[in-house]
Amino acid sequence: MKKKVFIISILLCWFFIFPRGIFVFAASLSVTGGDIVLTISTAVAGGNPDPVTSEVNGLSYWANPQTYKITAKTSLVAPLFTLRVLAKNVQTGGSGSGGTAQAQITLSTTDQDIILGTTRGVLANPHTCILEYTASATAVQGTGSDVHIITYTIIRQ
């Protein structure tokens, strides 16, 4: 009986100490702002079409306790036009660091770093950043549409 109580006590302690699991490396990320459409419809005569930017989306994330990074990639293998993204206005949540935004990237099907060195943060008060998308096209590329599914991943650095 004593043995049984002992084992149960140990297990209960375990859950209190590690409420997020045996593997204490935990991180979470979500995209805010939903789906967007960038429409290129203007140009200055004598120049290429004007690029279009959007800052309606963002990321909300936390990482605990190791150092993590955030990567981005697109599902579209052969886009007609160019889509770039830049993480900006990185805000640190309750603790740790929201990380350091990297230079603007041109999205491809390969994961590329957009934020490095993020640590901690909590679900109730996560780190955040704005996602600045820039779509551009040339006159030679003509008209048409691209549909990207952009995936952001938070992984150990």
Place this chain on the structure above:
Amino acid sequence: MKKLLIILITIGIAFQINGIAMAANNDNHQVSIMVVAINELAITGGNITLTINTATAGSGLNNVTDNTCALDWTTNSGTNKKVTGQLDTDYLAGITLAVNITVAGGNGTSQGNQTLISASAVDLVTGMHNEFVSGNTLGYTASAPTVSPVSETKTVTYTVIDQ
């Protein structure tokens, strides 16, 4: 005792795995790019005045030319476009204004010297597609070989349209 231990460990692992699964490490959303038809044209150089004030003895008044203005254009169309020119109203009888666009690049072809009229737009450049070109010189020629002194101001409108 052993059975109880196994049950507890199994439940424990299940909870732990669940804990990991709840922490999603990625998310996605859809970003669409739409590029619609763009056809832009602009005149550089502003308004001009062509003054006919010389003559060769024994002949009519000399023509006057001006090459100070230019057209810039952009089209992302995959099918051919053209530039047309048209006067708002005609000049007095005996006065003509012609224009010759020197194409600076791209796919377009100049249609040479064309006399501008109000009744209809005349083709000046054809075959433009998927291009942006600036500095296409507008070569104006005004002629009035036998007209008495007069001053007339007209507006020339250039348009990029389907060919």
